Amino acid sequence: MKVRRAQRWLLKSFNLHGPDNGPSFRYYRTMQPRQISILGVGLLGGSLGLALRNAANDCKIIGYSHRRSTLDSAIRLGAIHQGYEELAPAVRGSDLVVLCTPVGLFPNLIKELAPLLSPGTIVTDVGSTKETVVSIAEELLPVGVHFVGSHPMAGSEKRGVEHAKADLYSGALCILTPTPRTNPAALERVDSFWKSLGMRTCRISPEEHDRRLADVSHLPHALAAALVNLQDPQGLNLAAKGFLDLTRIAGGDSILWRDIFLDNRQNLLQSIDRLKQELDRLASLLDPAQAEALQAWLQAAASRRQAMLEKPGK
Amino acid sequence: MKVRRAQRWLLKSFNLHGPDNGPSFRYYRTMQPRQISILGVGLLGGSLGLALRNAANDCKIIGYSHRRSTLDSAIRLGAIHQGYEELAPAVRGSDLVVLCTPVGLFPNLIKELAPLLSPGTIVTDVGSTKETVVSIAEELLPVGVHFVGSHPMAGSEKRGVEHAKADLYSGALCILTPTPRTNPAALERVDSFWKSLGMRTCRISPEEHDRRLADVSHLPHALAAALVNLQDPQGLNLAAKGFLDLTRIAGGDSILWRDIFLDNRQNLLQSIDRLKQELDRLASLLDPAQAEALQAWLQAAASRRQAMLEKPGK
Numbered sequence: 001m002k003v004r005r006a007q008r009w010l011l012k013s014f015n016l017h018g019p020d021n022g023p024s025f026r027y028y029r030t031m032q033p034r035q036i037s038i039l040g041v042g043l044l045g046g047s048l049g050l051a052l053r054n055a056a057n058d059c060k061i062i063g064y065s066h067r068r069s070t071l072d073s074a075i076r077l078g079a080i081h082q083g084y085e086e087l088a089p090a091v092r093g094s095d096l097v098v099l100c101t102p103v104g105l106f107p108n109l110i111k112e113l114a115p116l117l118s119p120g121t122i123v124t125d126v127g128s129t130k131e132t133v134v135s136i137a138e139e140l141l142p143v144g145v146h147f148v149g150s151h152p153m154a155g156s157e158k159r160g161v162e163h164a165k166a167d168l169y170s171g172a173l174c175i176l177t178p179t180p181r182t183n184p185a186a187l188e189r190v191d192s193f194w195k196s197l198g199m200r201t202c203r204i205s206p207e208e209h210d211r212r213l214a215d216v217s218h219l220p221h222a223l224a225a226a227l228v229n230l231q232d233p234q235g236l237n238l239a240a241k242g243f244l245d246l247t248r249i250a251g252g253d254s255i256l257w258r259d260i261f262l263d264n265r266q267n268l269l270q271s272i273d274r275l276k277q278e279l280d281r282l283a284s285l286l287d288p289a290q291a292e293a294l295q296a297w298l299q300a301a302a303s304r305r306q307a308m309l310e311k312p313g314k
Numbered sequence: 315m316k317v318r319r320a321q322r323w324l325l326k327s328f329n330l331h332g333p334d335n336g337p338s339f340r341y342y343r344t345m346q347p348r349q350i351s352i353l354g355v356g357l358l359g360g361s362l363g364l365a366l367r368n369a370a371n372d373c374k375i376i377g378y379s380h381r382r383s384t385l386d387s388a389i390r391l392g393a394i395h396q397g398y399e400e401l402a403p404a405v406r407g408s409d410l411v412v413l414c415t416p417v418g419l420f421p422n423l424i425k426e427l428a429p430l431l432s433p434g435t436i437v438t439d440v441g442s443t444k445e446t447v448v449s450i451a452e453e454l455l456p457v458g459v460h461f462v463g464s465h466p467m468a469g470s471e472k473r474g475v476e477h478a479k480a481d482l483y484s485g486a487l488c489i490l491t492p493t494p495r496t497n498p499a500a501l502e503r504v505d506s507f508w509k510s511l512g513m514r515t516c517r518i519s520p521e522e523h524d525r526r527l528a529d530v531s532h533l534p535h536a537l538a539a540a541l542v543n544l545q546d547p548q549g550l551n552l553a554a555k556g557f558l559d560l561t562r563i564a565g566g567d568s569i570l571w572r573d574i575f576l577d578n579r580q581n582l583l584q585s586i587d588r589l590k591q592e593l594d595r596l597a598s599l600l601d602p603a604q605a606e607a608l609q610a611w612l613q614a615a616a617s618r619r620q621a622m623l624e625k626p627g628k
Contacts, residue, residue: 157616202551202552213552216549216552216557217556217557220560221556222596223560224560225616226592226593226596226615227533227592228615229592229615230589232526232529233618235526238516238527239530239622240467244623245559245562246534247615248556248559248560248619249556250612250616251616251620252612252616254612254613255609257612258608261612262602262605262608265601272593274544275544279540279589279590282539282540283583286582286583287579288576291576294575294576296568298564298568298571298575299568300542301538301543301564302471302568304542304543304545305542305561305562305564308553311551
């Protein structure tokens with residue numbers, strides 16, 4: 001009885017009360033999982049495994065992939081301890097399951113996963129879009145299995161476990177996207193999990209995430225690709241370093257980005273419209289009579305970017 | 315008489331004949347100027363001076379600037395030997411004059427320069443647009459003074475002589491923009507001048523230059539600035555490294571870019587239109603039924619960029 005009361009006090013003090021955190025409350029307080037399942041062992045999944053190994057804890061790391069060769073590479077590189085081509089053995093006994101496939105595979109993965117997980121398991125992901133995955137997970141995962149949407153903002157234009165790096169996540173921002181249905185203790189645990197890998201964290205709703213990321217991430221990628229695709233091949237010979245920097249992200253994995261664009265298409269369409277308006281604004285300033293306003297427009301961009309660089313963590 | 319005949323033979327052999335290269339033909343064969351005037355001692359002009367000093371020749375380097383403090387900094391940094399706030403002493407006795415101000419100042423500069431130059435002087439520039447400067451120079455410079463348009467594709471988002479670097483030009487491409495009126499010997503000399511600073515060179519017409527650069531340089535800059543300007547300040551907190559890379563060039567000097575945009579506005583407007591078409595094409599692919607075409611569009615960009623990286627000199 002005393003223990004229950006102490007538990008209730010703790011839950012209340014740390015804002016950890018929620019509808020279904022009763023039985024598994026205790027281990028939420030440990031910072032690291034005892035066993036983690038990484039579903040999808042590419043650049044992000046592989047780097048997650050390496051980072052966990054680097055964090056020097058004794059967490060067991062299980063990998064899941066459709067391809068045996070990927071699992072073998074991941075084991076050889078030290079990113080996972082064991083690998084399975086089937087979901088059931090890949091998630092058995094894990095207290096944390098992280099979805100690391102392209103976001104387009106999340107819905108099916110969650111469907112297959114739902115009957116395999118024990119109560120108390122926490123599920124999170126590394127996807128670049130959040131509305132779809134969060135709503136599907138909240139709908140399909142059984143009571144007692146807690147989903148917390150995560151978007152660690154780390155990546156590379158390279159793909160595959162062979163490019164995985166132990167410090168990929170370190171120093172970057174991880175956006176957590178809780179909803180009113182998110183278990184508060186699971187949220188804290190996922191938060192501390194990313195922090196243990198050197199990440200900063202913040203929290204916004206899945207809707208806000210997808211709207212804002214369309215502007216700051218998906219639109220830039222779309223633009224970089226559009227800029228490459230509109231070029232005349234002969235003209236590309238004249239491109240300088242600035243062009244290569246600007247289009248770096250266009251070198252990314254086309255399947256990954258296809259999924260992101262399709263999943264977030266409503267927001268991305270709005271971002272594209274706003275960009276077209278901004279370009280129309282610029283076009284209206286391309287007039288010697290508007291020289292001052294044109295310079296102010298360019299200066300505003302330079303100043304805003306400079307302000308970004310001066311913020312901590314950049 | 316014999317000397318004249320030998321000269322004519324030499325001129326013909328080396329394709330050096332031109333309408334007005336007679337008296338000064340001899341020194342065109344030397345690779346380096348004896349005295350150079352750098353008009354405008356900012357990032358590009360200062361770096362040019364430092365590169366010349368580094369090339370370990372005994373060329374005398376004269377700087378010109380409206381501001382004494384800029385000249386003093388340039389002297390202190392070793393970018394120039396002497397500096398003048400007046401054009402006449404700044405160009406007296408120089409065999410090579412390089413225009414390094416923002417392109418918007420070129421027309422007036424050339425007007426003031428025209429009566430000050432002796433026959434045989436070669437004039438070139440480092441401007442990012444070429445049609446205007448080439449046509450004004452060909453119109454206003456006196457017979458015997460040879461203008462060759464140059465666009466060394468080197469720069470930085472930083473401005474000012476204090477950011478000048480001796481290796482700014484090294485390894486980059488310099489586009490020369492001869493016309494049918496360009497003196498061939500002067501063209502060769504300017505070509506070898508840039509090569510002596512470690513640059514690669516190529517030659518296209520001023521019209522082709524401005525059209526192609528609108529696509530590969532001016533549009534990317536416009537896009538980077540537009541992308542920053544359309545952002546909601548709160549959303550910018552969520553921007554990752556990709557956003558900073560992509561917008562790096564938006565940090566550039568707003569006066570410099572205002573001038574470039576205004577000078578090349580007709581081509582830039584066309585590039586903006588083509589980009590908007592490309593974005594409309596993308597918008598039409600943001601549909602699950604178009605998933606394959608969307609992936610192909612993304613993959614095309616990734617592959618073209620990869621091909622650029624694999625070219626020499628990148």
